[in-house]
Amino acid sequence: MSLHEHAARVTAALVALERAFRDESATIAELEPIALHLEEAMALKAAIDARFAWLAGEQEAGRRRGTTSPRDYLMRVLGISGQEASQRLRSAETLYGAIAPREIKVADFLGQEDPEAAVLEAQRKEQRRQEEECRKQAEARQLAAQVALEKQRVVEQELKRLNEHSNPGRAALGATALAEAKKRTPEDLRQWVRQAVRAANKNGRTPAGKRDHLAAYKKREFWMSRPDSDGGVKFGGYLSAGGAAVLSAALAPGRNAGVNTDADPAEDRRSLPQRRADQLVALAQEYVDRPERVRTGRASLVITGTARDFAELDENSRFLTNTGHELNSLEVLIAGWRGTDYALVMNDAKKLPLAFAQRKRTATFEQRMVLAAMELVCSCPGCEVPAAECDAHHVQAFIAGGRTDIENLTLLCRNHHTDNNDKRDGTGGLGHYERDPGTGVVGWQPPGNNPRMYNTTVMRERAPGARVLAEARQVRRELAVPPDTGAVEVCCVDGGSGGASGAQGETRARVS
Numbered sequence: 001m002s003l004h005e006h007a008a009r010v011t012a013a014l015v016a017l018e019r020a021f022r023d024e025s026a027t028i029a030e031l032e033p034i035a036l037h038l039e040e041a042m043a044l045k046a047a048i049d050a051r052f053a054w055l056a057g058e059q060e061a062g063r064r065r066g067t068t069s070p071r072d073y074l075m076r077v078l079g080i081s082g083q084e085a086s087q088r089l090r091s092a093e094t095l096y097g098a099i100a101p102r103e104i105k106v107a108d109f110l111g112q113e114d115p116e117a118a119v120l121e122a123q124r125k126e127q128r129r130q131e132e133e134c135r136k137q138a139e140a141r142q143l144a145a146q147v148a149l150e151k152q153r154v155v156e157q158e159l160k161r162l163n164e165h166s167n168p169g170r171a172a173l174g175a176t177a178l179a180e181a182k183k184r185t186p187e188d189l190r191q192w193v194r195q196a197v198r199a200a201n202k203n204g205r206t207p208a209g210k211r212d213h214l215a216a217y218k219k220r221e222f223w224m225s226r227p228d229s230d231g232g233v234k235f236g237g238y239l240s241a242g243g244a245a246v247l248s249a250a251l252a253p254g255r256n257a258g259v260n261t262d263a264d265p266a267e268d269r270r271s272l273p274q275r276r277a278d279q280l281v282a283l284a285q286e287y288v289d290r291p292e293r294v295r296t297g298r299a300s301l302v303i304t305g306t307a308r309d310f311a312e313l314d315e316n317s318r319f320l321t322n323t324g325h326e327l328n329s330l331e332v333l334i335a336g337w338r339g340t341d342y343a344l345v346m347n348d349a350k351k352l353p354l355a356f357a358q359r360k361r362t363a364t365f366e367q368r369m370v371l372a373a374m375e376l377v378c379s380c381p382g383c384e385v386p387a388a389e390c391d392a393h394h395v396q397a398f399i400a401g402g403r404t405d406i407e408n409l410t411l412l413c414r415n416h417h418t419d420n421n422d423k424r425d426g427t428g429g430l431g432h433y434e435r436d437p438g439t440g441v442v443g444w445q446p447p448g449n450n451p452r453m454y455n456t457t458v459m460r461e462r463a464p465g466a467r468v469l470a471e472a473r474q475v476r477r478e479l480a481v482p483p484d485t486g487a488v489e490v491c492c493v494d495g496g497s498g499g500a501s502g503a504q505g506e507t508r509a510r511v512s
Contacts, residue, residue: 039148046091046152047145053085054092063429066446067419075382090156094174095141099133101126102165108208122207129169137171143178151181151189158193163215166200173200216240231318231326254279300365302387303332304373304464320462322372324386367404368392371411374465378413379433379442381453384460385413395433395442397422407435410442421447440469 017038021031053074056062062073074085104122109115144152155177162170177193184192206212222237239247258265260278270278288301302322309319317329372387379393390411396402400422410433412420421430426447434452435442443454460466 040146042149043147043152044145046149047141049088050091050095050144053088054096057089057092066429066431066444067416068428068430069415069419072415072419087153087156091144091152094156094159094170095137095144099130099137099169099171101130102207104207108206108210118208126207133169133171136168136175140171140175140178143175143182147178147181150186151184152178154186154190155181155193158190158197161194161197161201161219163201163204163212164218165204165206165212165215166197167203167205168200173197214240217242227325231328233325250283251276251279254282300369302369302372303327304376306464306468309464320376320459320464322369322376322387324377324384324388324459367406367409370406371409374406374463375411375442375460376463376466377411377455377457377459378416379410379444379455380412380416380419381444381455382457383413383416383455384457385415386459387411389413391417393417393420393433395435410435439473441466 017034020026020034053070056073057070060068062068062070065073065076067073067076070089071082071085074080074088075082078085080088104119104126106115106119109118109122112118155174159170159174159177162173166173168176173193173196177189177196180192181189201215204212204215212218216238217240219238220240220243223235225234227233253259254275255272256265256275257268257270259275260282261268261270300322303319304321305319309317313329313332315329317332319327319329319332321327368387371390371392376387377383378385378390390413392409393412394402394404395408395410398404402408412433419430421427421432424432424445429447431444431446433442434445436452441454443452445452461470
């Protein structure tokens with residue numbers, strides 16, 4: 001029986017089971033053993049997912065879908081989220097990834113009586129460690145097919161806390177944890193793995209038998225969640241003791257009443273956590289306001305909107321920024337009061353020659369601001385990486401004569417920028433980006449004769465440029481006006497206090 005036939009039988013069986021579970025005459029006594037059987041079978045599905053993800057990377061399957069990224073390949077083929085694709089790739093790495101040898105530095109053994117002999121012994125120990133890790137990894141592959149997906153995810157999450165030189169290592173501890181998973185609840189398993197990770201980190205030593213004093217520093221990270229319904233985000237991370245000490249010292253002044261507020265200290269009713277949050281924002285604002293930073297345009301907050309958005313400003317107004325966050329009207333006014341931000345206002349306009357053109361390869365700060373207003377996010381279909389984290393990509397390659405002007409630039413995140421084929425010949429299974437001559441919208445052209453694809457995500461369609469052009473096209477349709485590419489006027493207003501002179505400024509460009 002072929003693999004296709006096996007898959008078809010599985011699908012048919014699941015369809016039959018789903019119908020049986022919907023049967024109103026079915027009893028829980030009848031369905032309970034079936035539900036248990038299915039739950040156990042899902043472990044096999046997770047094992048298959050991990051293997052498929054591993055093969056996608058090993059065999060460069062992404063080029064079948066116009067990308068070099070296994071993550072993007074899984075998203076495009078299976079229709080799963082980026083988070084799920086990343087999780088499957090992590091599982092694949094745990095179960096199938098090569099056990100890398102640890103670096104043995106001769107300098108670490110110079111203080112010993114016989115450094116050469118010590119190095120040879122360390123190399124032998126490292127070889128034995130690798131062999132043991134490989135054996136445990138093979139054992140983990142067998143166990144993974146018997147452990148529920150939820151428990152596998154618990155193990156994966158906790159193993160992230162392991163240090164580079166932990167003892168036992170990731171593969172060995174992972175196999176032991178999967179064996180424990182068969183007799184523990186998910187909650188108890190988490191506690192067991194967490195305790196085992198602590199012990200492994202404590203027992204860890206470098207190949208020279210020393211403690212790794214940079215273990216905490218190597219695990220440093222910072223993350224922010226997606227905005228919630230109020231526009232706010234959660235954030236967190238991990239710092240070494242040194243980093244934590246610096247941050248704590250910087251936050252300490254914010255504990256005092258009256259700091260970072262115009263209120264009288266005696267009337268400051270903010271809680272301590274609120275004061276700390278305000279101090280953190282003040283520290284970031286101080287960095288953003290630095291004159292040397294302002295002159296280069298780096299780390300600037302760009303508030304985007306149409307002329308109508310700003311004209312009809314009220315307490316319910318919302319404005320998107322180049323960082324991907326949405327500000328309410330009060331936050332917009334505060335940003336303008338600080339005088340350190342930029343606002344981009346877009347209007348309908350007749351088609352006029354482009355501004356912001358240059359002969360250099362690198363896009364100017366003004367051009368990047370216009371791109372933020374026009375596109376807001378990466379131009380790759382389905383991508384929502386904000387403008388602040390994107391590159392300015394030449395639609396027609398600079399080396400092939402493409403100019404660095406707005407009409408030849410588009411936003412691409414670093415991941416999708418590397419997937420672009422500047423030669424536009426489909427080599428390597430990679431596509432390129434083109435601007436539609438009728439609408440002026442940039443889309444991804446897959447290799448071959450496949451139709452061009454566009455980013456139609458909610459964030460892209462909320463870009464001021466996209467909204468202005470959509471409204472203009474709607475008006476033309478209603479008035480039966482001949483199609484036009486539809487230029488928009490972009491007005492960039494500098495808050496003013498960030499510049500060297502402190503004078504407010506306004507820059508305008510008409511972009512088709």
